[in-house]
Amino acid sequence: MTCEEAEVLLHALIDGELDAGHAREVESHIADCAHCSALLGDYREMSKAVAGADLRYAAPPELRRRIEAALPQPKQTPNRRSVLRGFALGSAVSAMAATGLVAIVLRNDDETRIESEVVSAHLRSLQAGHLTDVISTDQHTVKPWFNGKLDVSPPVIDLTAQGFTLIGGRLDYVDARAIGAVVYRRRAHVINLFVAQTASTEHHAARITTLQGFNIRRWSDRGLNYWAVSDLGADELAEFGDKFDAAMKANTEG
Amino acid sequence: MPVNGPDDNPQKARRFREAALPYLDDAYTLARYLLRDKADAEDAVQECYLRAFKHFDSYRGPAMKPWLFAILRNVCRAEYARRASTPTSAIEDAPESAEATPLWHEAQETPEAQLVRRFDGDTIRRLIAALAEPFRETFVLRELQNLSYREIADVAEVPVGTVMSRLARARAMLRSAWLAEQEQPK
Numbered sequence: 001m002t003c004e005e006a007e008v009l010l011h012a013l014i015d016g017e018l019d020a021g022h023a024r025e026v027e028s029h030i031a032d033c034a035h036c037s038a039l040l041g042d043y044r045e046m047s048k049a050v051a052g053a054d055l056r057y058a059a060p061p062e063l064r065r066r067i068e069a070a071l072p073q074p075k076q077t078p079n080r081r082s083v084l085r086g087f088a089l090g091s092a093v094s095a096m097a098a099t100g101l102v103a104i105v106l107r108n109d110d111e112t113r114i115e116s117e118v119v120s121a122h123l124r125s126l127q128a129g130h131l132t133d134v135i136s137t138d139q140h141t142v143k144p145w146f147n148g149k150l151d152v153s154p155p156v157i158d159l160t161a162q163g164f165t166l167i168g169g170r171l172d173y174v175d176a177r178a179i180g181a182v183v184y185r186r187r188a189h190v191i192n193l194f195v196a197q198t199a200s201t202e203h204h205a206a207r208i209t210t211l212q213g214f215n216i217r218r219w220s221d222r223g224l225n226y227w228a229v230s231d232l233g234a235d236e237l238a239e240f241g242d243k244f245d246a247a248m249k250a251n252t253e254g
Numbered sequence: 255m256p257v258n259g260p261d262d263n264p265q266k267a268r269r270f271r272e273a274a275l276p277y278l279d280d281a282y283t284l285a286r287y288l289l290r291d292k293a294d295a296e297d298a299v300q301e302c303y304l305r306a307f308k309h310f311d312s313y314r315g316p317a318m319k320p321w322l323f324a325i326l327r328n329v330c331r332a333e334y335a336r337r338a339s340t341p342t343s344a345i346e347d348a349p350e351s352a353e354a355t356p357l358w359h360e361a362q363e364t365p366e367a368q369l370v371r372r373f374d375g376d377t378i379r380r381l382i383a384a385l386a387e388p389f390r391e392t393f394v395l396r397e398l399q400n401l402s403y404r405e406i407a408d409v410a411e412v413p414v415g416t417v418m419s420r421l422a423r424a425r426a427m428l429r430s431a432w433l434a435e436q437e438q439p440k
Contacts, residue, residue: 053375059282
């Protein structure tokens with residue numbers, strides 16, 4: 001084998017792409033050739049340096065969000081138009097029900113506005129230095145921090161063991177008033193859990209909607225409204241909500 | 255902008271997310287090295303995923319990663335063409351003839367038996383980024399993405415023999431640049 005051939009084939013040797021016969025030929029050439037042997041040593045050293053240095057790039061969260069937003073979303077909630085169309089088609093709808101329906105439509109509009117505000121608050125929080133006012137993975141540090149800053153005391157639950165790391169808390173403004181945000185992280189994904197007081201004490205089951213590529217899990221419990229916002233998939237956000245509910249239940253019962 | 259079509263459905267989108275999104279960092283890394291520009295890389299990766307989603311119904315293989323890379327590479331080539339038509343931002347890569355130069359003409363000029371030193375990540379990135387286009391592409395697919403020669407050949411639409419010679423040239427050029435960098439007074 002000549003040096004010219006070996007200089008090409010030794011790369012295939014490094015990469016484990018040579019069959020046994022050719023590998024033997026290249027190796028026997030290298031054993032007798034100081035030039036090719038030195039090259040092989042250099043290339044191996046370079047490959048090690050390349051593998052050892054972190055030369056990869058992580059996709060920016062904004063890019064992930066843009067791609068997510070461009071894909072069809074898993075669950076489409078009926079929009080206002082389809083609710084009204086349903087109303088127009090239902091000839092047997094009584095006047096009473098019709099009034100109720102209008103109330104539902106209006107309330108949906110109001111909720112949509114607030115949902116778009118919590119998404120904006122979530123986006124603001126992702127800008128550098130805006131995520132947390134108090135940084136702690138300890139629920140007993142985060143919870144007292146909210147005291148005196150809000151008219152409610154948002155539940156702060158450490159879900160690290162369940163796969164959602166508590167990273168801190170923040171004051172935010174939604175619907176023209178101060179609101180508590182408890183911040184969690186799952187892998188590279190941030191979850192903002194917004195908590196606000198509500199006049200109603202009834203329990204509203206969780207509902208997941210998608211807005212601007214973000215998933216929002218919305219529910220009410222014991223006089224508090226919750227919005228969990230994240231670029232996590234709907235399934236993982238639902239998991240977050242379930243873990244949170246279970247921990248809340250355990251807290252109040254225990 | 256949402257992609258719409260008669261066959262779009264949530265199940266398809268869900269399957270696509272699960273299959274393709276885990277490779278987002280890989281695709282972004284490749285785009286960064288191919289285009290050497292952050293904003294262009296982001297646009298290319300987004301375009302790649304939208305195209306991939308459109309053709310996801312007809313996807314039967316190969317493995318997801320090389321399949322995405324082949325699409326991404328076509329997107330990047332369109333970007334090269336766009337840059338080439340813009341005089342102010344023409345790419346400075348080696349002409350076609352560079353590849354025709356026999357390997358040993360360079361290899362024998364390179365210094366012998368010098369131990370290569372370790373560099374930090376930024377320096378290595380810069381050295382890789384300075385490689386001419388087909389060699390940089392082959393090198394990144396092999397060393398950073400761990401594709402086999404066969405997979406690289408499929409992505410770049412060239413015979414395996416061409417992959418071997420490009421990789422040999424890429425490493426020879428990188429070694430020369432590497433040794434030159436070591437000569438630089440600090």
